[in-house]
Amino acid sequence: MFFHFRGPQSGLRVAQNQSAVDPTKARPSAEHACPRPPSAHTMPRPGRNTYSDQKPPYSYISLTAMAIQSSQEKMLPLSEIYKFIMDRFPYYRENTQRWQNSLRHNLSFNDCFIKIPRRPDQPGKGSFWALHPSCGDMFENGSFLRRRKRFKVLRADALAPSKASEAAHYLQQQAKLRLSALQGAHLPPGGYGLGSSPTSTFKHPFAIESIIAREYKMPGGLAFSTMQPVPGAYPLSGPLGGPLGAGWAPMYSSGMMDTLGGSEYSMGAYGMPLKPLCHGGQTLPAIPVPIKPSPTSGLSGPITAILHNSSSLSPTSPQSVSSQSSPSAPSDPLGSQPSILLSVAVH
DNA sequence: AACTGTTTAGCAAAGT
DNA sequence: ACTTTGCTAAACAGTT
Numbered sequence: 001m002f003f004h005f006r007g008p009q010s011g012l013r014v015a016q017n018q019s020a021v022d023p024t025k026a027r028p029s030a031e032h033a034c035p036r037p038p039s040a041h042t043m044p045r046p047g048r049n050t051y052s053d054q055k056p057p058y059s060y061i062s063l064t065a066m067a068i069q070s071s072q073e074k075m076l077p078l079s080e081i082y083k084f085i086m087d088r089f090p091y092y093r094e095n096t097q098r099w100q101n102s103l104r105h106n107l108s109f110n111d112c113f114i115k116i117p118r119r120p121d122q123p124g125k126g127s128f129w130a131l132h133p134s135c136g137d138m139f140e141n142g143s144f145l146r147r148r149k150r151f152k153v154l155r156a157d158a159l160a161p162s163k164a165s166e167a168a169h170y171l172q173q174q175a176k177l178r179l180s181a182l183q184g185a186h187l188p189p190g191g192y193g194l195g196s197s198p199t200s201t202f203k204h205p206f207a208i209e210s211i212i213a214r215e216y217k218m219p220g221g222l223a224f225s226t227m228q229p230v231p232g233a234y235p236l237s238g239p240l241g242g243p244l245g246a247g248w249a250p251m252y253s254s255g256m257m258d259t260l261g262g263s264e265y266s267m268g269a270y271g272m273p274l275k276p277l278c279h280g281g282q283t284l285p286a287i288p289v290p291i292k293p294s295p296t297s298g299l300s301g302p303i304t305a306i307l308h309n310s311s312s313l314s315p316t317s318p319q320s321v322s323s324q325s326s327p328s329a330p331s332d333p334l335g336s337q338p339s340i341l342l343s344v345a346v347h
Numbered sequence: 348a349a350c351t352g353t354t355t356a357g358c359a360a361a362g363t
Numbered sequence: 364a365c366t367t368t369g370c371t372a373a374a375c376a377g378t379t
Contacts, residue, residue: 077351078350078351078352079350104351104352104353105352105353105354106362107351107352107353108352108353108354109353109354115352125349125350125351126350126351126352127351139359
């Protein structure tokens with residue numbers, strides 16, 4: 001999954017219609033924030049104190065993705081996303097109610113963000129938010145500034161079994177690729193295998209990884225709050241030693257791979273039994289299932305199949321396998337009928 | 348009460 | 364002109 005930053009000349013509207021919405025609010029206009037669209041090589045990076053108190057030329061989706069990407073667990077609670085943004089962009093230390101509302105709206109509205117419930121024994125407010133693994137191609141040319149497409153999800157209750165199995169296979173492949181990436185920090189050719197875009201293989205100097213990695217190495221110990229272990233997340237010390245992407249923990253820490261078509265249960269990160277999610281004879285990996293329909297990176301063919309009637313699943317929570325309902329999970333509009341969602345990219 | 352999450356609505360700018 | 368995308372406001376419900 002690659003995200004690149006690009007100058008606002010890409011077409012992103014910055015701070016648009018703010019004055020129109022509320023002209024009484026004295027806020028920096030887009031022109032003020034970016035008097036001259038910086039070229040790619042002058043594109044400021046979202047480091048600490050970047051943009052001073054001016055509004056950064058990033059959409060909320062971008063900012064949120066940056067925050068999530070910056071975290072070791074690749075997942076953050078809402079409050080940590082707030083922190084990340086406020087920590088790096090002083091502009092967002094004011095009018096918090098306004099932009100935080102917008103940000104929450106984005107989290108809910110955009111399929112590229114998936115919600116990962118907390119463990120039952122780790123109380124806290126809100127869930128964790130992660131990026132859908134297939135959203136790396138969401139932005140134009142990998143840019144964080146403007147998505148090139150929005151994901152629409154079509155219900156595919158009548159999805160052919162072959163399609164469903166292809167989707168399961170796709171998820172399996174993704175898991176493997178992700179694992180290999182985590183293990184050696186060596187990205188396989190073509191990124192995580194999500195690289196439907198040729199840009200995925202190119203690590204742009206303004207890619208989030210590049211930016212963040214650079215900042216991680218900055219002297220003075222720029223310890224983001226987001227880099228701290230997330231309480232209540234799924235801290236993992238998987239077979240690889242270090243912490244893994246908690247949201248995807250069961251994929252790597254247990255015999256997830258083997259559960260595909262294998263035994264019914266396997267042990268999760270906390271020794272909890274992980275039951276493959278089987279519906280209608282289909283066996284899908286026990287991965288965090290997006291509450292919302294899953295987006296796709298624009299790959300051809302079936303990209304992601306999720307179990308629609310498990311709208312909110314915790315990867316290691318027994319509740320997630322014993323009960324398909326969660327407090328935050330709206331009731332299935334179709335009842336308990338197992339169904340599979342096939343997400344497609346809509347241009 | 349405060350926070351979190353969902354949803355609807357309207358507007359503006361960019362893209363097609 | 365129409366569509367898409369992003370921003371903002373607001374209402375509401377659920378959770379802590």
